[in-house]
Amino acid sequence: MDWLKIGIRTQKEAEEIFSALLMEAGARGVSIEGDNAACAKDGLPWDYLDEEVLAKVPFCVTAFFPCDGNEQKILSDVKERVRQVKGMNLGVPLGSLEIITQTVCEQDWENAWKAYFKPVKISDFVVIKPTWEQYSAAQDDVVIEIDPGMAFGTGNHETTRMCVRFLEEYIEPGMTVIDAGCGSGILSIAAAKFGAKKVFALDLDPVAIEVTEDNAKRNRCGGEIEVRQSDLLAEVPEDVQADIVVANIIADVVIALNKVAQGYMKRNGMYICSGIIDSRLDDVRKSLEEMKFKVIQILEDGEWRAIACKYRG
Template identity: 45%
Template sequence: MNWNEISVSTTTQATEIISNIFIEIGSKGVMIEDPSDFYYQTKDELAWDYIEKEVFDYGHEDVKIIGYFSQEEDIEQKINDLKERLSKLGDIGVELGTLEISKKIIYQKNWENEWKKYFKTQKISKNIVIKPSWENYEKQADEKIIEIDPGMAFGTGTHETTKMCINAIEKYIKSEDILIDIGCGSGILSIAGAILGAKKVIAVDLDKLAVKISKENVELNNYQDIIEVRHGNLTDVITEKADIIVANIIADAIVMLSENIKDFMKEDAYFISSGIINEKADYVKENLIKNGFEIIEHNNDKEWNCIVAKVNKTDV
């Protein structure tokens, strides 16, 4: 099966907004090409293998948000829907860039394999190393290896938001904890929780493809006995209470979760949230506090933020 690809040229600041629009108009996956991600990443002091800049040369300086649609869909109608949504953004206080739209056909074989050249083994926390399944790597002392095949439309684990989440899990997790991963994507955070000592991990995602890929990665790392991957909404498929809940999604979804996520948290549990752009960090914190949380930690990496919170006992 081949795919129609639509891309929008924008800025890092508008990544979350444009990505949401693609999902809303029915994209089967969203890919972000942000050259600054890779250029900064090669300077990361935790990077195991520095990559030459040329490897990450996309041939453009703009951020491109790319959506994928089946060839059975009316691609011109999708472009019109996209243009209409973009035209309504107006002045939102974020630089949007050119918003230039382009399209092309992507052949299945190319889509499945071409992106792999951008994914290299990375050490992303004190102990965690993320390794693509097709690469060889010699484990060093005290390192814990997560082997990942992220599939065509999910993260490799080297993005700032994922790194901050894993560092937070590593800092706060205790042996025998229960962890819930909301919006599990390729399953990286769930596997990190298991490898760092969680007794049980529940991974949840609305996307059936994410559930499929997460299950495959759980099996690849041999954590089937600890990690259970479920398809659906949090409130529909979970009755358990967790010691740690992690949600690496988007700011607006985190704010919505903050209204009732306490129902799924044990006493003294941590809520680790990321996927939050700089412009929305205060907005998320304000809503967490309003909904009865105490901010424990706020970390920032370039355009992205990770907030760790606990239920404020004075509000219980």
């Protein structure tokens, strides 16, 4: 299948805004690219560059849409969404907002990014290993082997790393976990490998559902992980009371989830929120406190924040 690649030239501070915009427009995957002409460094993509270089480089937030005859409609929709964002007073630099399009063969897309996806240790114990790479595990390594396909999530992003660190700290054997926005399944698989008895992996994107199911089986966690296509927690059985709910999404969706998460949590259960840019931390924290969550710990990684809190009921 061919894919329509749409890129929006912006700035690092607006990464979250335009990633969310493209996903809401129906993207099957989002990536962030630096301006190669401005910052090429041995051919490496943006996330391998020094922070000092990144601060000076315009970002291009890119997304992939299937070429199924609706390309012009999708492009018009994205342009309208960008126009609306441009008219808002968001308090962050937006950059040029130039929109770039390209048709990409799926094989070319896969080969382009696979070259940079290597085994990486993202916490004290967890190692993310792509299926096509070799890795010699140390005794204490918890290896998660994934192929993200066209789903979002390779484990390299700051928000994922912080969620994994929280899971390492707070999960105990036999717990029930809800992963809201599972992407390629990394957090669900980590929870299962840390001893969770039952994990509900939820995502609205059917591609993410398929990829998570495949990765769960690949890591021999298919019995513990139940994957469901769901808008937030809508498809979680009503009688489920989770010990941990983890949501690695974006600030606005986290705030919306705060209002419903408590209905699926045990009293004193842990709620882990990530995908929060620093400028939105106070908004998310205020929403949590209004919903009877007590903030226990906040992690920082670059401009991103993750919150662990306890539901007081």
